[in-house]
Amino acid sequence: MGQQEQVATSLAGAVSEEISASLAPVDAELRRRYPGDPGTRQPVHTVYVPGDAFAAGTLRSWGARALAALDEHAPDAASFAAVLGLPEELAEPVHSRVRAKLEREPVEDLRVDFEDGYGPRPDAEEDATAARAARLIAEAHRDGTAAPYMGIRMKCMEAAVRDRGIRTLDIFLTGLMAAGGLPEGLVLTLPKVTYAEQVAAFVRLLEAFEKAHGLDAGRLGFEIQIETSQAILATDGTATVARMIQAAEGRATGLHYGTFDYSACLGVSAAHQASDHPAADHAKAVMQVAAAGTGVRVSDGSTNVLPVGPAAKVHDAWRLHYGLTRRALARAYYQGWDMHPGHLPTRYAAVFAFYREGLEQAAARLTRYANRAGGDVMDEPATAKALSGYLLRGLDCGALDLAEVARLTGLTRADLENFAAPRRGDLTASAQ
Numbered sequence: 025m026g027q028q029e030q031v032a033t034s035l036a037g038a039v040s041e042e043i044s045a046s047l048a049p050v051d052a053e054l055r056r057r058y059p060g061d062p063g064t065r066q067p068v069h070t071v072y073v074p075g076d077a078f079a080a081g082t083l084r085s086w087g088a089r090a091l092a093a094l095d096e097h098a099p100d101a102a103s104f105a106a107v108l109g110l111p112e113e114l115a116e117p118v119h120s121r122v123r124a125k126l127e128r129e130p131v132e133d134l135r136v137d138f139e140d141g142y143g144p145r146p147d148a149e150e151d152a153t154a155a156r157a158a159r160l161i162a163e164a165h166r167d168g169t170a171a172p173y174m175g176i177r178m179k180c181m182e183a184a185v186r187d188r189g190i191r192t193l194d195i196f197l198t199g200l201m202a203a204g205g206l207p208e209g210l211v212l213t214l215p216k217v218t219y220a221e222q223v224a225a226f227v228r229l230l231e232a233f234e235k236a237h238g239l240d241a242g243r244l245g246f247e248i249q250i251e252t253s254q255a256i257l258a259t260d261g262t263a264t265v266a267r268m269i270q271a272a273e274g275r276a277t278g279l280h281y282g283t284f285d286y287s288a289c290l291g292v293s294a295a296h297q298a299s300d301h302p303a304a305d306h307a308k309a310v311m312q313v314a315a316a317g318t319g320v321r322v323s324d325g326s327t328n329v330l331p332v333g334p335a336a337k338v339h340d341a342w343r344l345h346y347g348l349t350r351r352a353l354a355r356a357y358y359q360g361w362d363m364h365p366g367h368l369p370t371r372y373a374a375v376f377a378f379y380r381e382g383l384e385q386a387a388a389r390l391t392r393y394a395n396r397a398g399g400d401v402m403d404e405p406a407t408a409k410a411l412s413g414y415l416l417r418g419l420d421c422g423a424l425d426l427a428e429v430a431r432l433t434g435l436t437r438a439d440l441e442n443f444a445a446p447r448r449g450d451l452t453a454s455a456q
Contacts, residue, residue: 057270058317061413063445065420066321067133067173068375069362070280074141075153075176080160083171087130089365093331094123097338098369107339108346108370114377122372125422130368132421133173133359136161138192139180139215140285147188154192158199165207175211177249181222190229197244201237212246213280218254220267227273245275247323251282253289256310266314276320279311280361283325299325299348299360308357323359324352331366342370349374358417372421379418386411387432390443394435412443 073082098104104122105115136157138150145153157176164170176196179189193212200206214226230244248268250256258264269276286307287297298304304325311322327348331341345367352360353374362371390411418424419437426437433439 059319060317060445061321062319063441065172066358066417068358068421069131069360069371070133070135070173070323071131071171071362072135072137072141072177072326075136075138075150075157076142076145078136078157078160080163083131083134083164083169086365086368087126090126090130090368091123093338093366094126094369097331097335097342104369104373107342108373108377109343110373110377111381114380117380118373118376121376121422122369125372125376126368129171129422130365131171133211134171134175135211135213136174136176138189139177141177144185147191150188150192151195154195155199158196159203161207162200162203166204170207170209173209173211174207175213177213177215180214180216181225182216182218193229194233197233206239206243210244211277212244213249214246215249215282216251216285217248217268218252218264220264220271223248223268223271223276224273227271227275230275242275245277246272247278247280248272248276249280249282250307250311251285251289253286256307263310263314265311269314269318269320272320276318278321278323278359279315280323281308281311281325283361284328286325297328299327300351308355312356321359322357323361324348324357326361326363327367328363330364331370332364338366341366346370346374350378353378375421376423379414379421379423382414383418383424383428384432386414387429390415390435391433394433394439394443408443409445412440416440416444 071086079085094104098107098119101115101119104110104119105112110118138154142150142153154176161170161174164174176193178193178196179185181189197206200210214223217223226246230246231241233239234241234243248255248265250265255264255268258267265279269279281299281304283299283304284297287301287303288294290303292301292303308322308324315322327345329341329344331338331345349360349371352358360371362368390408393408393411415424415429415433416437419426419429429440430436435443
């Protein structure tokens, strides 16, 4: 044993107590405004279906059409890999998992659209369509055919369509209540938000519905769709989207980027409206920083280039979609919007390749961290959080299997979840 060190201090205990007391409001504010990620599954995409096109067989139809496209234009692992430029070692695992996913769970999140994809209709027609959407979604949950997440996108809170949007939402939610209650995985999307006051008004609307039906306060959450320049930058130069998160009073679950409305708002010509345009990158970066730590997740938009027609055209569209999805994943946008069944093969191919190609490295780094072992990278708690989050997202979407993650890391899912949701103080502590 070495010489025992003499420990001396100069400050009275009252100093620490006084500082803690002065920072108590800040501590409370941090806990309230930055609770961290909710730790729930985030879907890799949102599928967009106009209200009049939504039917009981929509999910099965999308899966069948996606499989038919795969069979026609890339019938085996080698041909699919050749189209997308997948390395040989990923060709078979990605192709087989894509096929299995399309057979088992082709859509992770579906939004029945009553906004741009549906357009203005006679009130009686939209009333009936909203009631039908509620009935079909309730039936899907009862018979076990629902996607993990389902809901609607209503019309926005601007004056011209506000009453219509409120009525559609009321009909839809009332229909769900009459059919047995609000299902798990219910998602509501509020589009074309320009002012935080519109978010606050939507909160009041949801509160009124909860009170009318005796629901727990806060039962209804919603996504905010960022489609206008005003949603990013206010007239005083501040980030409007940060105000929107605050105005949601804890109900906001996501920020969804609207590729084409936002691009058009900035005057980007139609030929250059895409999710990798510099204007899009700026908007999503602002969204990402505003949402960080709040528990609100960011979603990328979509591409309007559809994989239809002859094989060469389909392959070009697939390569574009695959590349945009991989680009988004590298920038930590783990969700996007898909507008056609033909996008599903490349959505899942991009997602599965992203998680499978990084599996061994992420597993090795997390294992070294968990075992306090050395290595060529010195990881800290924040990195362990990112590594475990990466593995959990891969497990949730089907890119990875729990058995292979456990074999590579020696960790259970519960272990991964513990690393992914550390206490706030752990994130600033040094790795031991």
